[in-house]
Amino acid sequence: MPLINVVLTLVVVGVVLWLINTYIPMQATIKKILNIVVVIVVVLWLLYGFGMLNNSGSIQLPVVK
Numbered sequence: 001m002p003l004i005n006v007v008l009t010l011v012v013v014g015v016v017l018w019l020i021n022t023y024i025p026m027q028a029t030i031k032k033i034l035n036i037v038v039v040i041v042v043v044l045w046l047l048y049g050f051g052m053l054n055n056s057g058s059i060q061l062p063v064v065k
Helices: 003-023 028-048
Strands: none
Touching: 003 028
């Protein structure tokens, strides 16, 4: 996964989340839940993208030599 794609995706997700938090009125608890879900999804996407997490759910740490 090219680094520019990762950075652009993170920027777009951040801007969309900021727009939702700023301009859509909702309770504070719902905003917290939404923010937590987005962060979890982004972290999982990054783990899949960098190959540290595979489809079976097992975590593969890189080998340092």
